[in-house]
Amino acid sequence: MPLSEDRMRAYREDGFVVREGIVPRRLIDRLNAELDELEERAVRLANGRAEVSWAEYFGSEATNKWAAIGLKDHYRPGFENCRIYKIQEAIEFCPGAREIALCPELVEAVRDLLGERRIGVNHSKVQFKEALTGPPQPFHQDSWYFDCDSDKVLTAVVYLDDAAEANGALQVLAGSHRLGILHHDNGIVNDPRVDTAKATLCPGKAGSAVLFHALCVHGSDRNPSPNRRRALVLHYYPQGLIWGIEGEAHDATFVPIPS
Numbered sequence: 001m002p003l004s005e006d007r008m009r010a011y012r013e014d015g016f017v018v019r020e021g022i023v024p025r026r027l028i029d030r031l032n033a034e035l036d037e038l039e040e041r042a043v044r045l046a047n048g049r050a051e052v053s054w055a056e057y058f059g060s061e062a063t064n065k066w067a068a069i070g071l072k073d074h075y076r077p078g079f080e081n082c083r084i085y086k087i088q089e090a091i092e093f094c095p096g097a098r099e100i101a102l103c104p105e106l107v108e109a110v111r112d113l114l115g116e117r118r119i120g121v122n123h124s125k126v127q128f129k130e131a132l133t134g135p136p137q138p139f140h141q142d143s144w145y146f147d148c149d150s151d152k153v154l155t156a157v158v159y160l161d162d163a164a165e166a167n168g169a170l171q172v173l174a175g176s177h178r179l180g181i182l183h184h185d186n187g188i189v190n191d192p193r194v195d196t197a198k199a200t201l202c203p204g205k206a207g208s209a210v211l212f213h214a215l216c217v218h219g220s221d222r223n224p225s226p227n228r229r230r231a232l233v234l235h236y237y238p239q240g241l242i243w244g245i246e247g248e249a250h251d252a253t254f255v256p257i258p259s
């Protein structure tokens, strides 16, 4: 079903929309079962280390140098002991993640919001916000990391567990996508034009997605609750988009989506 004009307007003006239950529950359950297995095995393999590479886990090298299973959040003091933190390049290695990234309900919504048909997905990850120990995600713009201020890059955060304030649901700062790339210190936004205390909390059931402009400032709190809050993070953009200051197009991990 095409997105309503209200939602399209909200995306243009606020830079984000929340779509309740956009990903079918069976796909969420399938990925969660995969992640439970992966987590157990990765924790065993790591044996206290901070990271397990895909080569170690699957016996095959990843196409992206960042790809790995991160077990400890060594960037955030106080969160070094979380059990599992994130899986980089999830769609390359987890069939369930790829299935969600390509599911027609999500892809059609992204096409409508971007106003583009020939899109693809790139740089996916699963963020584990474990019960009790899940770290915060400081406020930032994805576009700052990408070094790309195009209006044609969209991030989808798909909740794999029910997300509420108590377990660190995503927060997005409405309208911040209109400010261009903002100043960041160590990957955290630090710009007098933004007040992250005004960010909108975006709760949702598992299978819901927050779809936002990659220039939108967003982040989330730690998870002191007994309920974990995992999310699949996906970045979509049109095939052939010129990317970054080098004037490069997309990189080797871009997955074009058939029309």
Ligand SMILES: O=C(O)CCC(=O)C(=O)O
Pocket: 127, 137, 142, 157, 168, 169, 170, 218, 219, 220, 231, 233
């Ligand atoms: O899972 C979250 O809270 C946010 C994820 C995010 O912003 C990111 O991974 O860049």
